[in-house]
Amino acid sequence: KQWYQRRVREVVEYSEISSETAHMTDSEGKLLFSQGNICNHYFTTSFLTKVIEDKESELIHHVAKKKIPTINGSGERIVPDKINGIKMEKFVFDVFQFS
Numbered sequence: 001k002q003w004y005q006r007r008v009r010e011v012v013e014y015s016e017i018s019s020e021t022a023h024m025t026d027s028e029g030k031l032l033f034s035q036g037n038i039c040n041h042y043f044t045t046s047f048l049t050k051v052i053e054d055k056e057s058e059l060i061h062h063v064a065k066k067k068i069p070t071i072n073g074s075g076e077r078i079v080p081d082k083i084n085g086i087k088m089e090k091f092v093f094d095v096f097q098f099s
Contacts, residue, residue, distance in 0.1 A: 013062055015065075047099070059094050060090075061090060063089075066083060066084075066085055
């Protein structure tokens with residue numbers, strides 16, 4: 001299933017949503033995905049510990065395409081002008097499904 005077909009509340013990373021999906025509307029013409037998340041969250045350490053101990057393997061990896069600086073043979077820092085790598089990330093809001 002696509003993320004929007006799952007029956008759990010979750011935040012979708014802006015880089016993982018297509019333009020087509022971002023513009024999806026309901027039967028009244030209202031955007032289906034019209035909310036934002038400013039990332040102000042309160043979690044107890046006991047909750048986060050439980051997630052890590054019991055559910056960490058269920059947290060998905062997010063692929064982030066990045067411009068990753070490197071060091072050349074002369075020791076100089078090189079900042080790329082285009083994407084040259086990927087990072088596998090997990091996001092704090094992915095734990096919402098376990099609350």
